[in-house]
Amino acid sequence: MDFQLSEEQRALQGGTRELLAGRFGRERLRAAVGDPAPDRALWRELGAAGFFALRLPEADGGVGLGLPEAVLVLEEAGRALLPGPLVACQLLAGVVDGVASGERIVGLCEAAREPVLWEHPAGCDELILLEGDGDATGDGAEGARGRTAGACRSTPDRVACAPFASVDPLTPLARVLDLPRTDPVAVDVARLRREAALLTAAQQLGSAVRTVETAVGHAREREQFGAPIGSFQAVKQLCAQMLVRAEMARSAVYAASVTERALDIAGAKLLADEAAVRNARDCLQVHGGMGFTWEADVHLHLKRAWLHAERWGTAGEAEELLAAGLLD
Numbered sequence: 001m002d003f004q005l006s007e008e009q010r011a012l013q014g015g016t017r018e019l020l021a022g023r024f025g026r027e028r029l030r031a032a033v034g035d036p037a038p039d040r041a042l043w044r045e046l047g048a049a050g051f052f053a054l055r056l057p058e059a060d061g062g063v064g065l066g067l068p069e070a071v072l073v074l075e076e077a078g079r080a081l082l083p084g085p086l087v088a089c090q091l092l093a094g095v096v097d098g099v100a101s102g103e104r105i106v107g108l109c110e111a112a113r114e115p116v117l118w119e120h121p122a123g124c125d126e127l128i129l130l131e132g133d134g135d136a137t138g139d140g141a142e143g144a145r146g147r148t149a150g151a152c153r154s155t156p157d158r159v160a161c162a163p164f165a166s167v168d169p170l171t172p173l174a175r176v177l178d179l180p181r182t183d184p185v186a187v188d189v190a191r192l193r194r195e196a197a198l199l200t201a202a203q204q205l206g207s208a209v210r211t212v213e214t215a216v217g218h219a220r221e222r223e224q225f226g227a228p229i230g231s232f233q234a235v236k237q238l239c240a241q242m243l244v245r246a247e248m249a250r251s252a253v254y255a256a257s258v259t260e261r262a263l264d265i266a267g268a269k270l271l272a273d274e275a276a277v278r279n280a281r282d283c284l285q286v287h288g289g290m291g292f293t294w295e296a297d298v299h300l301h302l303k304r305a306w307l308h309a310e311r312w313g314t315a316g317e318a319e320e321l322l323a324a325g326l327l328d
Contacts, residue, residue, distance in 0.1 A: 006071075012069055016048040016076040024080050026297070033300070036170045038084035038123040047102020052093040056100060061092070067195065068257040073200040075253075078206030078276075081300055083085070083170040084120050085260060087199045087312075091192055095185060096126055096153070108196070109176060118177050121161055121174040129179055130189050151185040151192075168303040197312040198256055198265045201272035204308050205253050207301050208246040209273035214298065220285055229286070238282045245275035247301055263325045270318040276305035300328055 005013070024032075025040050032039075046052065048163060054070050056062020064070075070090055077086050088108035089099050098104030107124040109116055111131040130151050160178040216239050219230030229235050249272040256264040280302035284291040291298050309315065 009069060009072060011077060012065075013072045015049075016051075016073050017079070019045075020076060020082060021203065029081055029297070029300070032083055033169045036120070036172055038120060040105075043105060044102040050230060052089045052102060053100035054090070054093075056094050059278075060094065061100065064327075065143040067100065067198070067260060068254065070199060071253060071257040074199045074202035075206040075209075078203030078304075079210040081207070081304055082118070082296075085124060086203070087196050088119075090199060091195055092128060092187075093239075094188060096128070098125075106250050110190075110193075111305055113162065116176040118159070118161060118176050119171055121159075122158065122172065124156060126153055126155055127159055127176075127179065128185060128187075129176070129181075130191060130192065131181075139182045146201060151187050151189060152179070152181045153183045153185050154179050166307065168300075170300065170304065170308040171307055193312065194260070194262055194265050198253070198270045200308050200312045201253050201256075201265070201269040204269075204272035204276035205246070205249050207305055208242075208249055208279045210273065211276075211279040211298065211301050212239070212242045212246050215242060215279075215283040215286040222288075236284060238286055240280050242279045245271075245279055247311060249275040265323060266313060266318040268314050270315055270322070273305070273309040273315060277302070277309055280305050283306045 023045060024039075028039075040204040050063040051073060054065050054073060056064070056068065058064040074086060074090065085105060085107050088106050089102075092106050092108065093100040095106060096106045099106050104125045105120075105123055107118050107120065108127055109118050109125045109127065111129050117122055117131070118124075121127075128151055132150055158180050159176060161174040161176050164173040164175040166173040216230070218230055219239060220237050222229045224232075230239070249268070252264070252268040252271045256268040280298060282297045284296075284302065287296060287298055
């Protein structure tokens with residue numbers, strides 16, 4: 001089996017990167033730190049480009065692609081640190097009207113976790129709450145059958161929530177205090193959770209790759225003792241380790257997008273989280289003192305990586321799942 005990207009997939013990846021570079025460059029990124037609400041104009045442009053309808057059948061107005069292509073798109077979004085409930089809109093484009101076109105923005109959260117957190121509450125038109133124990137451990141829809149699992153939807157004016165301190169300045173959070181459970185949504189909860197974990201891992205991968213590029217670029221330009229710091233063995237080793245982590249995560253994430261197995265996704269999320277967090281920390285180390293300043297972008301990658309590492313499966317949960325799989 002050939003796991004190399006096809007020409008069409010490379011074109012999709014390159015086109016997404018070009019779109020985000022033109023519409024969400026560094027100036028817009030820094031502006032979003034002070035105003036992280038999703039840019040509605042950009043959201044509609046992404047919708048028009050098929051960003052959210054990527055996996056919908058062409059007969060339903062979608063692009064008709066699959067999970068591997070969605071991973072490539074979310075990887076580029078993670079690389080650009082694009083804010084907003086991207087995973088939710090990608091997964092619910094065929095469930096909530098207007099999401100596929102970018103006209104509406106939907107949030108997604110889990111009732112099984114405490115506290116129940118809602119990302120970008122002020123920028124969402126609807127909230128989908130996943131309930132029950134249809135978790136990511138099952139392969140296929142059978143993972144949720146015979147269990148109490150489901151989802152309900154609500155609009156912001158019906159949700160009682162309170163601001164919750166977020167480590168990521170680009171991702172406002174609110175704690176859901178109460179949500180009316182009167183509007184059920186027909187979704188496969190187990191599958192939705194697995195795919196949310198994989199797409200979050202794809203964002204982590206994009207961030208990990210970006211911090212490698214940032215660290216290497218800085219090491220080439222920054223000079224000490226009359227030589228680029230990239231010529232020093234200690235810095236070379238840091239950058240090499242960053243590259244290894246990113247490529248290991250890439251292989252795992254891409255493979256999981258093809259197999260769609262729960263264990264593969266758990267392993268991919270574990271590796272991608274580690275790559276994103278540790279690469280951001282090493283990138284900060286390569287930058288030295290200036291890496292700790294607010295003006296540097298490195299801290300934004302680190303804070304986003306910390307946040308995503310706690311979403312849709314933590315390292316501890318992934319390790320337990322993988323251990324159980326080995327025992328079986």
